[in-house]
Amino acid sequence: MTKTWDAVIIGGGAAGLFCAGVAGQLGKKVLVLDHAPVLGEKIRISGGGRCNFTNVHSSPANFLSLNPHFVKSALAKYSSTEFIKLVSTYGIAYHEKHQGQLFCDDSAKQIIEMLMSECAKGKVSIRNPVSVESIAQDATGWNVHTNAGIEKTKAVVMATGGLPVPAIGATAYSLDIAKQFGLEVVDPRPALVPLSFTADTFGNLNDLAGLSVPVRIASGSKGHRYGACRFNEDLLLTHKGLSGPAVLQASSYWVEGEPIHIDWLGAIEVEGGFNCDALFNDDDNRLKLAETILSSVLPQRLAKAFAEQRNLGGRKWAEVSKKDRQALKELLTNWSVKPAGTLGWKKAEVMLGGVDTKDLDGQTMMSRAHPGLFFIGECVDVTGHLGGHNFQWAWASGFVCAQAL
Numbered sequence: 001m002t003k004t005w006d007a008v009i010i011g012g013g014a015a016g017l018f019c020a021g022v023a024g025q026l027g028k029k030v031l032v033l034d035h036a037p038v039l040g041e042k043i044r045i046s047g048g049g050r051c052n053f054t055n056v057h058s059s060p061a062n063f064l065s066l067n068p069h070f071v072k073s074a075l076a077k078y079s080s081t082e083f084i085k086l087v088s089t090y091g092i093a094y095h096e097k098h099q100g101q102l103f104c105d106d107s108a109k110q111i112i113e114m115l116m117s118e119c120a121k122g123k124v125s126i127r128n129p130v131s132v133e134s135i136a137q138d139a140t141g142w143n144v145h146t147n148a149g150i151e152k153t154k155a156v157v158m159a160t161g162g163l164p165v166p167a168i169g170a171t172a173y174s175l176d177i178a179k180q181f182g183l184e185v186v187d188p189r190p191a192l193v194p195l196s197f198t199a200d201t202f203g204n205l206n207d208l209a210g211l212s213v214p215v216r217i218a219s220g221s222k223g224h225r226y227g228a229c230r231f232n233e234d235l236l237l238t239h240k241g242l243s244g245p246a247v248l249q250a251s252s253y254w255v256e257g258e259p260i261h262i263d264w265l266g267a268i269e270v271e272g273g274f275n276c277d278a279l280f281n282d283d284d285n286r287l288k289l290a291e292t293i294l295s296s297v298l299p300q301r302l303a304k305a306f307a308e309q310r311n312l313g314g315r316k317w318a319e320v321s322k323k324d325r326q327a328l329k330e331l332l333t334n335w336s337v338k339p340a341g342t343l344g345w346k347k348a349e350v351m352l353g354g355v356d357t358k359d360l361d362g363q364t365m366m367s368r369a370h371p372g373l374f375f376i377g378e379c380v381d382v383t384g385h386l387g388g389h390n391f392q393w394a395w396a397s398g399f400v401c402a403q404a405l
């Protein structure tokens, strides 16, 4: 007699392996199928090889989705605290980097090994590389057709992730299956992705490649699909324009053809708060050079480049008219720059869009119209900010799905 699985999970990445381990340990008979020869490749390359596996502050405010409330239930049922406990049980050493981001001290491979051990504890069967050719439903349940035969199952969990980094096997398979069963798909778009700029946008700032400055960055707009954002993050000047965490965060909200806005003085942290007006009006500064005043709050080379952009190089503050001071303040606090585009799927960390949450039950991740068909992880229209939130979504969505299987 053919074996019937409780669940066949398609995709053995972060969400798929985690879901499989939890479901297996709840006594479910689970099979994971993946087309890649090696599992968990995105985990391996994540966080520069150290995997930023969660964020202690992860909350619904850290996610973009057409329905921002959708993540609430899963994140409440499986928070970053739960995942940190699991990591600690395995004795994996980690550290907090920036704004609650947790990274392995040693290697991202430890997270993959942990997920594999959890699967082994749950007696999960894993088969790869296997090609899934089609998925169909009949009166007896679900049939997953593969190049190695047909698997019968009570439930199918789609966990094939998003489109970034096609070189390691990213596909749109979950989206294709969603469409096959009549679920809506929100147009996918690269996110947490470097933006490209035309060569003449930056003038003398191009000479400062390698400089990293904390800034306040804003992009998007209220009327836009995912709204607008404001982040305090590090901006990296490069030969080709701007990069670093600030630009990656802004990219998820960026609307093609619109500028992003940079406040070079917006992330300055001083006791009692930074007073921008005082800096530009202070009469005590009368005898100082414009670039000297700016270098009290900006790296010296950047201060000089901005003063030169306004023809204030070598001029004392007393010689700078009110109008010129105002123009300099505007340049520094509301610097608008129009990106030409993004560097696309090859360089993106995550996918914006995916299976529309209105067709899924947020308590279980199951299709509302097709009981037994689940979607978890990045293939769903839920995209985290930079900083461990995308993995937290993979764990949380995988967990609630496993409970429901």
Ligand SMILES: Cc1cc2nc3c(=O)[nH]c(=O)nc-3n(C[C@H](O)[C@H](O)[C@H](O)COP(=O)(O)OP(=O)(O)OC[C@H]3O[C@@H](n4cnc5c(N)ncnc54)[C@H](O)[C@@H]3O)c2cc1C
Residues within 6 Å of the ligand: 010, 011, 012, 013, 014, 015, 016, 033, 034, 035, 036, 039, 040, 041, 042, 043, 045, 046, 047, 048, 051, 052, 053, 054, 130, 131, 132, 159, 160, 161, 162, 164, 165, 168, 169, 170, 171, 172, 173, 348, 349, 350, 376, 377, 378, 379, 387, 388, 389, 390, 391, 392, 394
């Ligand atoms: C360079 C990089 C760095 C990142 N760093 C971080 C970080 O530090 N912190 C963070 O939170 N997020 C990070 N991310 C994002 C994070 O990796 C993803 O959001 C997360 O892996 C999504 O989990 P998932 O299980 O949905 O998909 P994945 O982990 O991508 O797993 C999908 C699995 O499905 C398989 N698959 C695909 N198509 C098919 C198919 N047709 N048939 C069978 N199997 C298939 C794949 O082989 C893969 O094993 C990073 C992403 C990238 C690209």
